[in-house]
Amino acid sequence: MDAAAPHDEPESPPAGEKPSLSEELYLPEILKGLATTFKHLIRPEKFTVEYPEKKKPIPQNFRGEHALKRDAQGRVKCVACFLCATACPSECIHITAGPTPPEWTDREKYPTKFEIDMLRCIYCGMCEEACPCDAIELTSKFYQVSETREEKYFGKDTLLRQPMKREYPDQG
Amino acid sequence: MTKFKVNGKEYDAPAGTNLLQFCLDHQIYIPHNCYHPALTVAGNCRMCMVKGKGLDLRPGVMTSCTLSVREPGPKQEMLEIETEAPEVIKAREGVLEFLLINHPLDCPVCDQAGECYLQDYSFTYGKDRSRFVEPKNIRHTKDVGDHVKIWGNRCIVCTRCVRFCEEVVGTGELAVVERGDRNVVDNFPGLPMSNLMSSNTVDICPVGALLDKEFLYQARVWFMETAESVCPSCSVGCNTKVDTYQGAVKRFRPRENQAVNQWWMCDIGRYNHKFTAAPDRLGLPKRRGTTAAGAVEWTRCSLDGALGDVRTALDRVVHAEGGAAVAGLASAWMSNEELWLFKGLMADMIGARDLGLLTAPDGVRTTFKKGFVIESDRNPNRRGAAEILGRAAAERGLATVLDGIHAGRIKAALVIGGIPEWAPPPELVAALRKLAFLAVVDVADSPLAALAHLVIPGATWVEKDGTFTNAQGRVQRFTRALAPPGVAAAETELLQRLAAASAAGAPDATGAKVLSAQSVFGDLAARVAAFAGLNYHDIGTQGKLLAGATGAAAAAPAGAAASGG
Amino acid sequence: MYAFLIPLLKIVVVMAGLFGAVPVLVYFERRIAAFIQDRLGPNRVGPMGLFQPLADAIKMIFKEDIVPDHVDRVLYVLAPVLAFVPPALAFAVIPFGHPIRLLGDRIDLAIAPAGMGVLFLLAVGSTSVYGIAFGGWASNNKFSLLGGLRSSAQMISYEIPLVLALVAVLMTAGTLDLGRIVAQQAEFHLGILPAWNLFHQPIAFLIFFIAAFAETNRLPFDLPECEPELIGGYHTEYSSMKFAMFMMGEYVAMISMSALLVTFFLGGWSFPGIDPTSTALLSGIASVVAFAAKVAAVLFVFMWVRWTLPRFRYDQLMNLGWKVLIPLALLNIMATGVVGVA
C-alpha cells in the first residue's frame, strides 16, 4: 500500500487476529468496564439541565415558533408570494392573497390570511430561506405550549404578535 | 418540397413555411415572445435568433420568425440555420438583458410567475446579473378592459395583444403608445377593451403585463391542478383547461383545437364558473314535507333513501296508471352518456312515453374577424340530445309533456340535468306545479327544485367525466376537475342507481356496480347509429365527428386552421 | 395458637419486606443508571425523587388493563402470577438471621427452616421459567413467543451450571440445611478471614454468580426481553398491573438470587463481631441487618453490571453456558472431590 496516500481507509485489524487471553477470559475486561462505570457513578458533575428552573442558552439560529415581520410603517412585510408555502415540505402554510388597501401605495398584494399549522410544521426553516422579502422568521421562542389544537393553528395576528428573534436572544 | 438544414440535419418542407414554426413543430425549441401562430409575424422581440446562411442571406444571426423556407436561386446555397451556435447564445443573452432593463422583476407578486416566458427564458438562456444601474422606468398600471388590467412596467412590447385585437377580434382597442423606452400598451382613447374575446390577451401576453382581474391573486399557478374540459356555455364547445386550487375552480383557459376554437375562448364561457362554488349548490338530497301550520318544510335525507323513493313513487304511478302517466325531462346540459342512461331508464325501464328536453334560452350569435364564433345556442349538447333522444323528443317533447300535464294525463315526472343559473319559463313552472309527484335532479337550489317533492343533488360538468356533442357534431370529452359537493354525484351514477333500485323501491341501489362514463359511452356507440364507430378513448383531447357530420356548423374557416401550421 | 402465630408473623414480615423492597430497588436502579450515565435520574417526586416509585405504582394501577383479543386467556392471566410467586417462595427457607430466643422460645429467623432447604430451593427455582414461557405462549405474538422460548432455553441451560456449582459447595458443607451452611461460614480462618464459601469455592462462586444473571434475565443476559429485537419479548402484550407483576417478579427474583448468593457464598447473616452462637434479640437484629446489607451489596452489583455490559448474542450465551460454565463446574466438582479425599 502506498503510505503517502493521505486518504486511504484506516487499516482494519488483520483478519484472523485472535483476541488476547485476557479478552478471551472476559473477566478482566468486565472488571475494567465496571471500573469505568463506577468512576462515572461517583463523578459529581452531571450533564442533566433541570429544565424549568435552569435553561440552556438558546443559540441565535435556533428555529422556534414563526413570526411575521412588520415593515417600517408597521404593516405586514409579507407580499403573499407563496414562496414559503411552496418551499414548505410539510405543506402547513396556508395563505390567501388579496389586493392591498388603497392607502398602501407602494405595494399591491398582501396576505389577507396567513395561517401556519404549527402542529404540522417541522421547524425546518425552509420558509425563512425561501422568503424574498425577509418577512417570515423562525424566532427563538422555545416554550410552545397550548391547551388545544386550535391554539396551534396560528393566524396572521398571532404570527404578527410573536417576539422577534433579535429582541429575545436567549428567552425560553 | 424544398430542402434546408437545421443544426446540420436536412429537412424538407413546402416553400413558404415559417422556419420558427417548423422548428417548434419538430422538437427544436427556439425561444420566442412575440411570435404567435395565429398572428402576423412582427419580429420585434428579437428572442428567436438563429444563425443563418445560404440563399441571399447575409451571414450572421437573424430572427427565425421572419425566415421562411425558400428554394435557393442560381449560384445560391441551400438555407441552413443553427439554433444553438455561440453567436446565438450570446445574442439571446443580450436580448434578455435588454428586456430586463426596465422590467420590475416582481415575480413574487406577479400572477404570471410560473407560466411566464420571460421568467423561463431568463432562467434558461439569460445571464444571472444585470449591468444596468440607472433607475428603472415607471409605466402605468391601469384597467384596459372589463376583465383585463395592464401592468405597464412588465410589458415587453411584443404587440401580441395589439395584433390580437386587430387581427383576430377585429376591434383593435389596443395600441402601443409613447416612444423608445417608454413604449407601453394602452387603449385607444375612449375605447376600452370590452370585446367578448378580450381575456384571450391575458393568455397570449408572454409576461404578466396583462392579467385577468378576476383571477388576480387567487392562486399561484404551480399550485393549481389542471383538467382538460370543454366549455358548456354555447354549442361551439371550445376546448378548455379547468384550473382548480384547493377544490375550487379558479379559472378556465382555452385549449388549442384547430377544428373548434383554434387557441381561443370567449369571455362568456371563460367566466361562467361562479355557480360551481355558489352557496346554493345542493350537497344533500331533500324531501318536501308540510309543517303542522301547512307551510312547506324540507327535510334532508340520504342519497340511497332519496333514489329509492323516487323509483318507488314513479313505479307506483306506472302501476296505477300506466307508463304514459310518467314523463321525463332532460336538459341539453347533460352529457351524451347521461342522456343515453336517461332514455334507458325512462323509456325502456319505467315505460314513460313522453320525454322532453330543457334548454337554456338562445343568445346572440357573434362572429369575429378571423372566424371565431359564439353560437346563439347556449347549450353544450343540443345536438347530442337530438341524436340520442330523437329529433322529435328534442324539439317538440317539452311541448307534448306540458300538454300532457295540463290534460291530466301525466301525473309524475323526473326532471334531470339542471342548467346552472337558469330561469325556467313560467309555463313550465305552472305545469310542473300540477304534478302529483315531481323529482328533480339539479346542481343548485333552483326554481325547479323548489317545485319538487324530492330533490337530488347532481354534478356540474367540471365535477364529472363525459362527452358533449357540439353543433358541428363533434363529440368532445370533458374530465373531472374536482369532487361534487356533499353526497352529490354525477348523473351517470344517479341514473344507474335509479335503474338498479328494485321495482319495489328497496333502497339497495348502493350494491349495484356503477359503470364509468367510458363504459356507458361504449354502450351508446353500439346502439345509436350516429355514434357508431366512436369510442371514448379515441375521442381523445381533440374530439371526433359523429358519423355523417361534416363539421361544418361552426367550423373555423379553412384558412385560419391552416395558418396554425 | 402461639406456635401458629410466629410463622405467620414471619411470613408477613418477610413478604412485606420483599415487596416493599421492589419499588425501592426500582428507584435505586433508575438513579444508579442515571449516575453511571452522568445524568440525574428521577429526582422530582418527593425529596430526592424518593416518591417516584409511588408515582410509578399509581400510574401502573390506573392504567387500562388490556387483554388482547387473540390471547389464550387462562395462561395469559396466569403467567404474571407464575413469574413472581416462585422467586418469592425461595424466601421460605432462607435464614436471614441467627436464631433468637424470645419469651423463652427459640425462634429460627427463617420462615421454614428445613433440613432439605437446598433441594426445596432448586425445585421451586426451576418453576419460575413457567411464568415467562406461558407469558410468551399465551400472548400469541411471535415476538413474545420468541422471548418465551429464549427464556426457557436460557433458564434450563444455566440451571445446570448453577446447580453444579452448588454441588461443589454442598460437598464441602456436607449438609443440605441452609441454616447449618450459614453457621459453618460464621467461623474464621486464621482469626480474620471469614470462612465464607467464596474463599473455599471461588470457581463455584463465579459460576453461580454468572448463572444468577442468566436465571434472573438480567443484562447481559436479558435476551428474553431484548427490546431492540423482540420489542419487550414475553411481556409485549401486557399492560397495567399484569405488566407490573412481571416487573416485580424480575426484581423479586433478583432479591432471591442475591439472598441465595449471600447465603451460599458470602456467609449469610454472619458478620465479624456477631456471635453466631448468641440468641440475644439485639444480636439477632444485627444479624438480620448484616444479611440485608450483604443482599443490598449484591443487588448493587447486579445493577452496576447491567449498566456496564452490553447484551450477549444468543449464540454467545449458549456457548458460555454449555461450553464453558458446565465443564468448569464439573471440573470444579472433581477438584473438590480430589481435595476432599486427599
Ligand code: SF4
Ligand atoms: S419551518 Fe419548515 S415546515 Fe415549518 S412552516 Fe416553515 S417551511 Fe414549513
Ligand code: SF4
Ligand atoms: S415567502 Fe415571505 S413574502 Fe412570500 S408569502 Fe411567504 S412570508 Fe410572504
Ligand code: SF4
Ligand atoms: S412578467 Fe414574468 S418576469 Fe416579469 S415579474 Fe412577472 S413573472 Fe416575473
Ligand code: SF4
Ligand atoms: S401587454 Fe403583453 S402582449 Fe401586450 S405588448 Fe405588452 S407584453 Fe406583449
